[in-house]
Amino acid sequence: MTSIFISSLNCSSCGEANSFERYDRIDVSKTPQCRAALIDWELFKYTCKHCGHQVIIDYPTFYAD
Secondary structure, three states, rough: OOOEEEEEEEEOOOOOEEEEEEEEEEEOOOOOOOOOOOHHOOEEEOOOOOOOOOOOOOOOEEEEE
């Protein structure tokens, strides 16, 4: 099972609040599209909806292949 949590973050550039999907557990047998997104770091990229600033959010995740 893939577990996704919505977190609230403030942009480090403009300070505005945004939501961010955090994947605590990824089961690629159930969500195969997550494999490429994980390899490309797309699951960890945060883009501010207000100013477009992007950063990588480092958080632990469990990956089941």
